[in-house]
Structure formats: structure tokens, C-alpha cells
Amino acid sequence: xxxxxxxxxxxxxxxxxxxxxxxxxxxxxxxxxxxxxxxxxxxxxxxxxxxxxxxxxxxxxxxxxxxxxxxxxxxxxxxxxxxxxxxxxxxxxxxxxxxxxxxxxxxxxxxxxxxxxxxxxxxxxxxxxxxxxxxxxxxxxxxxxxxxxxxxxxxxxxxxxxxxxxxxxxxxxxxxxxxxxxxxxxxxxxxxxxxxxxxxxx
Amino acid sequence: xxxxxxxxxxxxxxxxxxxxxxxxxxxxxxxxxxxxxxxxxxxxxxxxxxxxxxxxxxxxxxxxxxxxxxxxxxxxxxxxxxxxxxxxxxxxxxxxxxxxxxxxxxxxxxxxxxxxxxxxxxxxxxxxxxxxxxxxxxxxxxxxxxxxxxxxxxxxxxxxxxxxxxxxxxxxxxxxxxxxxxxxxxxxxxxxxxxxxxxxxx
Numbered sequence: 001x002x003x004x005x006x007x008x009x010x011x012x013x014x015x016x017x018x019x020x021x022x023x024x025x026x027x028x029x030x031x032x033x034x035x036x037x038x039x040x041x042x043x044x045x046x047x048x049x050x051x052x053x054x055x056x057x058x059x060x061x062x063x064x065x066x067x068x069x070x071x072x073x074x075x076x077x078x079x080x081x082x083x084x085x086x087x088x089x090x091x092x093x094x095x096x097x098x099x100x101x102x103x104x105x106x107x108x109x110x111x112x113x114x115x116x117x118x119x120x121x122x123x124x125x126x127x128x129x130x131x132x133x134x135x136x137x138x139x140x141x142x143x144x145x146x147x148x149x150x151x152x153x154x155x156x157x158x159x160x161x162x163x164x165x166x167x168x169x170x171x172x173x174x175x176x177x178x179x180x181x182x183x184x185x186x187x188x189x190x191x192x193x194x195x196x197x198x199x200x201x202x
Numbered sequence: 203x204x205x206x207x208x209x210x211x212x213x214x215x216x217x218x219x220x221x222x223x224x225x226x227x228x229x230x231x232x233x234x235x236x237x238x239x240x241x242x243x244x245x246x247x248x249x250x251x252x253x254x255x256x257x258x259x260x261x262x263x264x265x266x267x268x269x270x271x272x273x274x275x276x277x278x279x280x281x282x283x284x285x286x287x288x289x290x291x292x293x294x295x296x297x298x299x300x301x302x303x304x305x306x307x308x309x310x311x312x313x314x315x316x317x318x319x320x321x322x323x324x325x326x327x328x329x330x331x332x333x334x335x336x337x338x339x340x341x342x343x344x345x346x347x348x349x350x351x352x353x354x355x356x357x358x359x360x361x362x363x364x365x366x367x368x369x370x371x372x373x374x375x376x377x378x379x380x381x382x383x384x385x386x387x388x389x390x391x392x393x394x395x396x397x398x399x400x401x402x403x404x
Contacts, residue, residue: 088389089291100361100392132362153365159302160334160387163355163365181390185362187290188390190302 015144017196020156020179021049022186023130025090026073027060027114028083028103034058034074037116042076049176050135052077062086063113066095083126084112087184091129101128102168130182133168134199135175144199147171154179154197159190163200217346219398222358222381223251224388225332227292228275229262229316230285230305236260236276239318244278251378252337254279264288265315268297286314286329289386293331303330304370332384335370336401337377346401349373356381356399361392365402 034041042056056076062069062084069090083106091098096110111124134154136146146152148171155163167179179197236243244258258278264271264286271292285308293300298312313326336356338348348354350373357365369381381399 088392089385155367161367163367165357165363165365183291184386184389187386190290 016198018134018154018177018179018199019049020154020181020191020195020197022183022191022193023085023180024073024183025062025069025084025086026075027062027085028075028079028081029114030080030082031078033082033114033121034078036119036121037114039118042074042078044076048075049178051174051176058116061115062094063115064094064096067093069094081106081126082114082121082123083128084114084123085128085130085182087182088129089184091127096127098127098129100131102131102133102170103128130180131168132164132166132179132181132185133170134177134179136169136171136177137173137175138171140177141169141171145201146199153200155200156189156191156195156197158192158195160188162189164197218400220336220356220379220381220401221251222356222383222393222397222399224385224393224395225287225382226275226385227264227271227286227288228277229264229287230277230281230283231316232282232284233280235284235316235323236280238321238323239316241320244276244280246278250277251380253376253378260318263317264296265317266296266298269295271296283308284316284323284325284328286316286325287332287384288329289384290331291386293329298329300329300331302333304333304335304372305330332382333370334366334368334381334383334387335372336379336381338371338373338379339375339377340373342379343371343373347403348401355402357402358391358393358397358399360394360397362390364391366399 038058044054045057046055054076056074058074059071062072099109106126109125110127112127113122146169150169152167153163153165154167240260246256247259248257256278258276260276261273264274301311308328311327312329314329315324348371352371354369355365355367356369
């Protein structure tokens with residue numbers, strides 16, 4: 001009986017809670033852009049939580065009208081389009097006004113100059129602030145009663161506890177269950193690596 | 203009838219909503235510290251929303267073990283104790299680990315070096331990250347059914363909407379009704395000057 005209760009509690013906790021990760025500023029590039037910036041394709045340095053994704057051994061400088069950010073991580077594998085994901089704090093430092101968007105939704109976003117050890121490229125668009133989102137594989141989504149594109153709230157029981165409204169659920173077989181927030185959001189709630197959030201159905 | 207409804211709506215809105223302000227990094231000093239840093243007492247440059255409080259014409263540099271922040275606002279009038287209020291983003295840049303506290307609660311907080319045009323002083327403690335809070339004069343607190351030290355939630359209907367848990371209510375006759383958050387929190391919710399929050403009783 002005790003064992004059954006314990007299993008039930010674990011199952012409920014598994015449906016309610018999800019690991020949260022804070023994403024730092026980073027850049028995505030195409031194969032062609034990688035070669036222009038680094039003279040080579042991206043080389044994996046360490047894996048990210050999302051299967052197949054990695055932090056590369058390559059770093060770039062992001063140069064905006066008002067300032068620059070050095071030593072910025074480039075994530076792999078290469079994509080079909082270059083993209084720069086920064087925080088609103090970074091946006092002020094660079095002097096750009098990016099929209100808050102899901103990754104890949106770069107239409108009409110500002111451009112920026114990228115400088116690598118082997119060359120520079122100007123992205124004519126692609127600077128965004130990542131909209132907070134949740135990755136789920138289909139079976140995890142089903143367990144939790146969630147669907148792709150659904151909006152939920154996620155409560156953080158951190159030192160500066162808060163509830164993130166407007167968390168977009170993304171469902172894909174390639175995903176590991178994680179909520180992704182940026183560093184402004186992480187600092188706003190006193191997030192520490194390994195913290196979990198509680199899903200509240202919107 | 204229409205006029206009565208309109209007045210009722212305004213009264214309800216007045217109880218539910220409150221203006222939010224984002225506080226940038228700033229420093230408080232004693233009279234003695236002002237003279238040591240600037241060779242004079244603080245001079246008012248522009249008033250703040252809280253009656254009697256002002257941004258001074260004086261600016262300091264904050265120097266931590268890992269970095270420094272220049273041109274930081276000094277708020278007046280002078281206080282009984284020096285205090286440095288920064289964001290967690292700033293804390294990383296400076297290399298300090300401040301606690302999240304209400305203003306004035308500086309026991310055990312880290313120290314830091316301040317540099318002004320006329321001299322330097324080392325605060326042996328006083329670096330904090332401001333805990334989010336709400337200022338209310340007594341009649342406004344009574345209207346809203348709130349008491350000093352009560353914890354409420356405040357929902358922001360911003361571009362990255364969220365609910366701040368753990369907002370401490372402070373009641374004092376000298377206060378104007380405002381919720382104060384820092385720039386990490388402001389960026390986390392896409393706050394713009396003039397945004398209002400909705401109070402949710404915790």
C-alpha cells in the first residue's frame with residue numbers, strides 16, 4: 001500500500017512538475033555562415049538537454065549600433081537560417097529592439113553584425129528575444145494533457161517566486177521535457193540550475 | 203445610471219490596479235559618505251514618485267571583485283546607512299552575491315567599493331537585490347483591504363505576462379501607491395513605463 005502510494009505520488013509529481021533551464025544568449029548559423037565566420041563547420045563541444053543539439057567550440061562577437069557582446073556561444077547543428085537569441089538586457093546594451101518570438105520566427109526582426117575569427121557576416125534579420133516555451137515529447141504531452149501550441153502557466157517556487165504566464169507548449173518526438181526561460185527571466189525569479197516548475201493549465 | 207456605473211468601474215479599477223515602476227541600480231549614502239565621495243551633500247536633480255525622494259546630481263562608480271559599474275545614480279535624501287541596490291545581472295558582472303532583501307535590511311550582505319569624484323569609500327556591507335514590494339499610504343491600503351507586511355501577487359498584462367508572487371506590501375503615510383520591481387523583473391515581463399499591475403490577494 002505504501003509502495004503504491006509512493007508510486008502514485010511520483011506519477012502525479014511527474015505530471016505536475018518539469019525541469020526549467022535558463023538559456024544564455026546564443027547564435028545559430030547556416031553551414032555557409034559557419035564557414036565564413038570560422039573557416040569550418042561547427043564542432044560539438046558539449047551536448048544540450050535537447051537531443052542532437054550542442055554547444056559548439058566556436059564563439060562569435062555580436063556587434064550592434066550601441067555596443068557589442070563578445071565570446072557568444074554558437075549552438076549546433078547548423079540551421080537553415082542564422083538567428084541571434086538575446087535577452088532584453090542584451091538588447092539595450094547592443095542598441096537593438098528585437099521582438100519576443102519563438103525560435104525560427106524571425107520575420108521582420110532586426111539585423112546585426114557577427115564577427116568570427118575568420119570573417120564577418122551581416123544578418124539582415126534574425127535578432128529575437130526567445131519567447132518562454134516548454135519542450136515535450138508526445139507521450140509526455142499526453143500524460144500531462146497538453147497539446148502543441150497550447151499556452152500554460154508555470155509556477156517557480158524559487159527565492160523570488162513567480163508564475164510565468166504565456167508559456168507556449170511545443171510537442172515533438174525529438175524533444176526532452178524542459179521549460180526554457182532566458183537570463184532576465186531566470187534572474188527575475190532567482191532561478192538556480194536544477195529548479196523545477198509546476199505546470200498550471202491556463 | 204451610466205455615470206454611476208462609470209464611477210463604480212473606476213473605483214473597482216482603483217482597488218484592483220496599481221502603477222508599476224522599474225527601479226534601476228542605485229546607491230544610498232549617509233551625509234558623511236556623500237561628503238567623502240563628492241565633497242558636498244547630495245543635490246536634488248529630479249523627484250521620484252515617492253514623496254521627498256529624489257535622484258541626486260551625484261553619480262558613483264561601484265567596484266566589485268570581478269567588474270565595475272559606472273555612472274550609477276545616487277538617491278537622496280541621505281540615509282542613516284549606505285546601501286547599494288543592484289540586479290542579479292549586475293551582481294554577476296560585479297562578482298558579488300547579494301541577498302534579496304527589502305531596503306534597509308542589509309545585515310550580513312556583502313560590501314563593496316564606491317568611487318566618487320572626490321574620494322572612495324568601502325562599504326563593509328550593504329549590497330542587496332531589492333525584494334519586490336508595494337508602497338501604499340494607509341487610506342489606499344484600507345481601500346484595497348491590505349496590511350503592512352502582507353504578501354500579495356501582482357499580475358502584469360505585458361508582452362511577456364507573468365504573476366509576481368511574494369510582493370511585500372509596505373504601508374506608510376509618506377508613500378505613493380506603486381509596485382517596485384528591478385530591471386531583471388522588468389525585462390522578464392516586457393515592462394514598459396506606465397504599465398499597471400493587477401493585485402491578487404495571496
